[in-house]
Amino acid sequence: MNEIEKAKELIGFENGEECFYRGHTHTDFTLLPGLYRGADIRGKTIPIEIWNKECDLFYEFRAKAKELHNQSLADWDILFYMQHHGVRTRLLDWSESLGVAIYFSLCNYIKGKHKPCIWVMNPYKLNEEYHDSRDLFDPLLLNFYANYDEEGNSYSELLLYRDPSKLFPWNAPIGLYPVRRAARLTTQSGYFTIHGNDSRPIEKIIPDKKNICKKIDIPITAIDSAYAFLEHAGINQFTLFPDIDGLSEYLNKKYF
Numbered sequence: 001m002n003e004i005e006k007a008k009e010l011i012g013f014e015n016g017e018e019c020f021y022r023g024h025t026h027t028d029f030t031l032l033p034g035l036y037r038g039a040d041i042r043g044k045t046i047p048i049e050i051w052n053k054e055c056d057l058f059y060e061f062r063a064k065a066k067e068l069h070n071q072s073l074a075d076w077d078i079l080f081y082m083q084h085h086g087v088r089t090r091l092l093d094w095s096e097s098l099g100v101a102i103y104f105s106l107c108n109y110i111k112g113k114h115k116p117c118i119w120v121m122n123p124y125k126l127n128e129e130y131h132d133s134r135d136l137f138d139p140l141l142l143n144f145y146a147n148y149d150e151e152g153n154s155y156s157e158l159l160l161y162r163d164p165s166k167l168f169p170w171n172a173p174i175g176l177y178p179v180r181r182a183a184r185l186t187t188q189s190g191y192f193t194i195h196g197n198d199s200r201p202i203e204k205i206i207p208d209k210k211n212i213c214k215k216i217d218i219p220i221t222a223i224d225s226a227y228a229f230l231e232h233a234g235i236n237q238f239t240l241f242p243d244i245d246g247l248s249e250y251l252n253k254k255y256f
Contacts, residue, residue: 004098004120007214011122014134020094020121020175020191023105027117027217030201034088039199046199051167054090055159061087062156075155076139077181083192084184090195092173092202094121097189099235102226105218107237116223121202121213123175123193129210131170136177136191142169170196172205188240 062078083091105116128134173193180186198205206212238250
């Protein structure tokens with residue numbers, strides 16, 4: 001906790017700015033979205049093959065996720081559902097709750113094998129440094145950021161009406177302020193960053209000297225106390241995944 005407080009002071013938040021937290025089971029796990037993981041990316045820019053896969057994933061999920069068809073969701077909402085249900089996207093999950101980050105850092109922890117960590121980020125400073133605005137971006141306005149002035153409210157428009165020379169309208173990741181329509185997004189106090197054309201992990205894109213994000217390793221001696229904190233705080237699989245799948249996994253862990 002002391003190390004986290006020191007990191008937050010170094011990063012430098014202004015009044016009213018939320019801190020982004022993210023927990024990793026292993027300290028070597030990078031800040032890279034699922035869409036880019038395991039891809040054969042040799043330069044900084046994503047290859048067209050990854051872009052094409054992203055388009056196919058989005059349109060097929062939107063067409064076949066019948067549970068969402070009667071909700072009149074925007075394309076951005078559908079993208080958020082994709083991310084929270086395991087589809088690979090260019091999004092990276094964050095939370096304004098340190099407890100949620102601690103849970104994810106320990107949910108698959110194996111003693112002697114994993115070295116968990118917490119990432120701390122100032123998304124306002126990120127956007128100020130790379131996108132000229134010290135604020136979180138409303139996803140519905142990102143088309144205007146891309147100079148798509150007529151219909152600026154659809155993720156599918158960004159996928160379709162792209163500039164072939166650079167694919168996406170931005171390079172560095174952007175801190176987003178999503179509308180929390182998905183239950184998991186609400187219970188996990190969720191936020192996102194969205195990657196652009198630069199396919200490197202966030203910690204490779206942002207020099208450490210800019211003091212925008214910091215990694216804090218969780219000492220092995222603190223693991224038991226962290227588990228105790230999660231139990232006392234009521235943070236578990238079911239509270240973070242309030243559906244039948246989350247309940248089933250929670251009950252299995254509770255009784256077995």
